Amino acid sequence: MTRRKRKPASSMAEVARSAGVSLSTVSRALSGSPLISEATRRRVRKAAEKLDYQVDAAGSSLRTGLTRTIGVVIPLSHAANQSFSDPFFLEILGALADELSVCGYNMLLTKVTVDPADWMETIARGRRADGIIVVGQSLHHESLNRMAGTGFPMVVWGEQLAGQRYVTVGSDNEAGGYDATAHLLSQSCRRIAFLGDVAAPEVTARREGYLRALRAGGIARMPQLEIAVRFGSDTAYHAVAALLDAGVEFDGVVACSDVFAINAMRALAERDIKVPAEVAIVGFDDIPFAAFTTPPLTTIRQNCKSGARLLVDNLLRLLRGQASATMVIPAELVVRSSSLREHYRALPSIRGPRRSESDTRGKKVRSA
Amino acid sequence: MTRRKRKPASSMAEVARSAGVSLSTVSRALSGSPLISEATRRRVRKAAEKLDYQVDAAGSSLRTGLTRTIGVVIPLSHAANQSFSDPFFLEILGALADELSVCGYNMLLTKVTVDPADWMETIARGRRADGIIVVGQSLHHESLNRMAGTGFPMVVWGEQLAGQRYVTVGSDNEAGGYDATAHLLSQSCRRIAFLGDVAAPEVTARREGYLRALRAGGIARMPQLEIAVRFGSDTAYHAVAALLDAGVEFDGVVACSDVFAINAMRALAERDIKVPAEVAIVGFDDIPFAAFTTPPLTTIRQNCKSGARLLVDNLLRLLRGQASATMVIPAELVVRSSSLREHYRALPSIRGPRRSESDTRGKKVRSA
DNA sequence: TCAGGTGCTGCAACCGTTTGCAATTGGCAT
DNA sequence: ATGCCAATTGCAAACGGTTGCAGCACCTGA
Numbered sequence: 075m076t077r078r079k080r081k082p083a084s085s086m087a088e089v090a091r092s093a094g095v096s097l098s099t100v101s102r103a104l105s106g107s108p109l110i111s112e113a114t115r116r117r118v119r120k121a122a123e124k125l126d127y128q129v130d131a132a133g134s135s136l137r138t139g140l141t142r143t144i145g146v147v148i149p150l151s152h153a154a155n156q157s158f159s160d161p162f163f164l165e166i167l168g169a170l171a172d173e174l175s176v177c178g179y180n181m182l183l184t185k186v187t188v189d190p191a192d193w194m195e196t197i198a199r200g201r202r203a204d205g206i207i208v209v210g211q212s213l214h215h216e217s218l219n220r221m222a223g224t225g226f227p228m229v230v231w232g233e234q235l236a237g238q239r240y241v242t243v244g245s246d247n248e249a250g251g252y253d254a255t256a257h258l259l260s261q262s263c264r265r266i267a268f269l270g271d272v273a274a275p276e277v278t279a280r281r282e283g284y285l286r287a288l289r290a291g292g293i294a295r296m297p298q299l300e301i302a303v304r305f306g307s308d309t310a311y312h313a314v315a316a317l318l319d320a321g322v323e324f325d326g327v328v329a330c331s332d333v334f335a336i337n338a339m340r341a342l343a344e345r346d347i348k349v350p351a352e353v354a355i356v357g358f359d360d361i362p363f364a365a366f367t368t369p370p371l372t373t374i375r376q377n378c379k380s381g382a383r384l385l386v387d388n389l390l391r392l393l394r395g396q397a398s399a400t401m402v403i404p405a406e407l408v409v410r411s412s413s414l415r416e417h418y419r420a421l422p423s424i425r426g427p428r429r430s431e432s433d434t435r436g437k438k439v440r441s442a
Numbered sequence: 443m444t445r446r447k448r449k450p451a452s453s454m455a456e457v458a459r460s461a462g463v464s465l466s467t468v469s470r471a472l473s474g475s476p477l478i479s480e481a482t483r484r485r486v487r488k489a490a491e492k493l494d495y496q497v498d499a500a501g502s503s504l505r506t507g508l509t510r511t512i513g514v515v516i517p518l519s520h521a522a523n524q525s526f527s528d529p530f531f532l533e534i535l536g537a538l539a540d541e542l543s544v545c546g547y548n549m550l551l552t553k554v555t556v557d558p559a560d561w562m563e564t565i566a567r568g569r570r571a572d573g574i575i576v577v578g579q580s581l582h583h584e585s586l587n588r589m590a591g592t593g594f595p596m597v598v599w600g601e602q603l604a605g606q607r608y609v610t611v612g613s614d615n616e617a618g619g620y621d622a623t624a625h626l627l628s629q630s631c632r633r634i635a636f637l638g639d640v641a642a643p644e645v646t647a648r649r650e651g652y653l654r655a656l657r658a659g660g661i662a663r664m665p666q667l668e669i670a671v672r673f674g675s676d677t678a679y680h681a682v683a684a685l686l687d688a689g690v691e692f693d694g695v696v697a698c699s700d701v702f703a704i705n706a707m708r709a710l711a712e713r714d715i716k717v718p719a720e721v722a723i724v725g726f727d728d729i730p731f732a733a734f735t736t737p738p739l740t741t742i743r744q745n746c747k748s749g750a751r752l753l754v755d756n757l758l759r760l761l762r763g764q765a766s767a768t769m770v771i772p773a774e775l776v777v778r779s780s781s782l783r784e785h786y787r788a789l790p791s792i793r794g795p796r797r798s799e800s801d802t803r804g805k806k807v808r809s810a
Numbered sequence: 811t812c813a814g815g816t817g818c819t820g821c822a823a824c825c826g827t828t829t830g831c832a833a834t835t836g837g838c839a840t
Numbered sequence: 841a842t843g844c845c846a847a848t849t850g851c852a853a854a855c856g857g858t859t860g861c862a863g864c865a866c867c868t869g870a
Contacts (some may be wrong), residue, residue, distance in 0.1 A: 085826080086826065086827070087826085095849075095850085096849065096850045096851080097826090097827080097828090097850085097851095098827095098828080098829075098849075098850060098851080098852095099848085099849060099850075100827095101827060101828055101829085102828085102829090102849090105827095105828085107829095109847085109848065109849080110848075110849085111847080111848065111849095114848080114849085126563070126567060127567070128563070128564055128567035128568040129568060129826085129827075130504075130568060130569050130825090130826050130827070131500075131503070131509075131568045131569055131570045132499075132500050132501075132503035132504040132509070132569060132825080132826070132827090133500075133504055133825070133826030133827040133828085133855090134826080134827055134828075135499070135500035135503070135504075135827090135855090136498075136500040136501055136503075136504050136825085136826080136827070136828095136854095136855045136856065136857090137826080137827045137828045137829085137854075137855050138827080138828065138855085139855080141499075141500070143550070146551075161527070161529050161532065163532065164527060164529065164531065164532040164535075165527065167532075168527065168553065171551060171552065171553050172553070175552065175553075180550055180552070180570065181550065181551050181552065182511070182548055182549065182550055182551075183514075183539060183549050183550075183551040184539065184543065184548070184549065185536065185539050185540070185543075195494070195496070196496055199494060199495070199496035200496040200497060200498060200499045201498050201499055201500060201856095202499045202548065336731070336734060337734070340734050340736075343736060362527050363704070363731065366704060366705065366708050368711060368736055453856080454856065454857065455856090463819075463820090464819065464820045464821080465820085465821095465856095465857080465858090466819070466820060466821080466822095466857095466858075466859075467818085467819060467820075468857095469857060469858055469859085470819090470858085470859085473857095473858085475859095477817085477818065477819080478818075478819085479817080479818065479819095482818080482819085497856090497857075498855090498856050498857070500855080500856070500857090501825090501855070501856030501857040501858085502856080502857055502858075503825090503857090504824095504825045504826065504827090504855085504856080504857075504858095505824075505825050505856085505857050505858045505859085506825085506857080506858065506859095507825080569826095
């Protein structure tokens with residue numbers, strides 16, 4: 075045993091030695107380079123497997139400048155970790171996790187309460203991820219725009235905004251708001267409340283749709299029925315309770331999230347106000363639980379699965395230097411019992427028939 | 443301009459030049475080494491800031507062998523992404539995210555459907571993370587044990603098991619199961635169903651508690667009331683429905699997750715069986731929604747916040763080479779309306795009084 | 811004036827991969 | 841036998857920080 079060769083530091087060297095080839099050959103063989111003959115590649119693969127070898131992320135990253143990791147940011151408006159508790163986040167997160175892992179990427183998750191730009195700077199400049207997906211613009215449109223200026227690959231789940239310099243993927247919130255409202259109008263609701271804080275762009279769009287539907291129905295806007303409710307807190311409950319206690323009348327509610335809708339139903343139930351007989355309700359998101367409330371919740375379904383796919387597709391396209399484009403996903407009205415007033419109108423003083431289970435499964439009314 | 447100096451490749455070099463010091467000084471200044479004088483450190487900091495400099499993760503990682511990243515794995519039993527949809531995951535995930543970010547760590551999130559060991563091997567050998575937190579043993583106890591043998595820092599959220607070679611942090615599931623059952627017994631339930639698949643260790647422990655309480659109450663075990671229900675699916679609904687349709691009698695339910703409990707309540711409601719009058723129910727987890735079901739759900743609260751803190755503490759301790767220890771967190775019975783039968787027993791044929799809002803806030807009965 | 815500290819700073823050798831380029835091999839036509 | 845080409849393989853230089861060790865300046869006490 076000569077002294078000239080020093081103990082191989084890297085474990086890739088061990089693989090090389092074990093396979094009787096050079097470092098470069100191992101690297102190429104494992105990364106699937108066409109320069110390597112099949113026989114050699116097999117030999118290297120076997121050796122690597124035998125030694126439980128995995129390419130070191132840091133070394134590879136350093137050399138290639140790529141991390142095979144995508145940063146996912148969940149910006150929370152103000153209400154600290156509250157907003158994180160909306161089940162809708164979990165759904166989109168799960169969908170993103172699936173999609174990224176299919177594409178061979180890791181997911182670096184962060185929730186940020188303050189300005190997400192700081193964190194993104196860190197990720198970007200520190201080269202911790204190859205790109206970033208932001209889940210929800212929240213109140214940070216300006217920051218995002220600035221961030222986009224740096225050229226770091228970034229895609230945002232949210233509403234399309236005038237003058238945005240970043241790519242978004244999101245539901246058709248305006249149409250969703252319209253459909254929800256139009257549906258309530260068709261159930262002969264005439265005083266429809268709107269729950270959601272328009273500081274969030276998604277909510278603004280939903281209210282646009284709500285207002286358009288009102289106009290189409292020839293109904294005047296009633297500002298006292300448009301209530302700013304923050305995501306994540308249970309302010310929706312208190313807002314509706316306050317409305318009721320103040321004696322403000324309304325016969326329908328468009329809620330900007332199923333969580334709001336459920337809170338509203340609670341406030342109503344506590345006052346023995348019947349849903350949908352006296353107040354009809356439509357939520358937003360179609361969280362898994364929506365089908366199981368009493369009564370089952372009519373809602374606007376957001377398609378997380380395809381949302382996640384489009385987000386990832388767009389981001390990977392950016393990574394490859396290809397063009398990517400803002401996309402709007404149709405949102406779909408799912409009619410359950412919480413909004414169906416026909417029976418109740420006919421016999422206002424009598425409880426409607428018990429809805430059968432099939433109601434909980436929902437009905438696709440719009441799929442554009 | 444001489445040719446001798448080549449353009450500095452690394453951006454740390456730019457900072458060095460701008461601050462008029464050497465690379466090493468910049469590195470030390472930024473990493474807070476005590477070798478650097480305050481004056482120099484300030485100068486370097488300023489230069490770094492001016493240039494928007496962030497230390498490159500790959501370079502640093504390569505040299506130090508540390509990533510400042512923790513892998514978080516969510517193993518899903520079988521039902522693919524279903525299980526991910528349990529709100530409880532979201533809570534513990536959020537708590538972990540907070541805790542890790544406080545400690546200056548990034549979080550690499552993955553959900554795995556098959557054997558988590560493969561993924562962990564990749565993370566560990568590829569040095570993508572300094573340690574791993576596994577959320578829920580699910581059915582992978584053996585894999586985890588094997589993984590623990592490699593010495594890679596790992597901590598698991600779950601039940602303490604005989605012969606485990608890894609550190610766990612988890613709720614006192616046995617006590618939780620006991621408290622839930624004892625509570626129902628105190629409400630004079632005598633035929634109490636148990637919903638949960640004992641393939642998961644947490645569930646096994648809860649059933650132990652359930653059985654112990656039955657014994658303590660002098661009640662014989664009724665196997666036909668112990669039903670294997672998988673996390674995440676809505677099999678709880680179908681299981682309870684099947685039970686009812688088969689005419690099996692029961693007057694109480696201990697559900698191993700609030701989601702199960704809610705599904706059970708749905709099956710009961712559809713058959714006009716009153717909760718808690720005819721069947722009293724206790725859930726597990728205390729997800730945010732539990733307070734808002736109709737009736738509000740009595741449940742065993744798991745303390746995510748301190749769970750997350752302990753998980754992270756233990757893992758960081760392992761990283762520092764210090765000892766860490768398996769810990770059990772007390773779980774706490776939160777009594778709401780779904781289990782309170784006193785009034786109903788007194789007047790079995792009359793609907794009980796409407797519960798006031800204060801009920802939804804819950805009551806801490808046990809806090810060990 | 812000088813030896814011996816002390817307190818900062820810089821040099822240069824790594825860390826584990828990737829990859830441009832050169833070198834080697836074997837095959838084939840001349 | 842020789843030259844040439846294609847197919848593989850190996851050499852060595854990055855990639856961007858970190859850190860042991862040496863060096864330098866300055867100060868103190870003798």
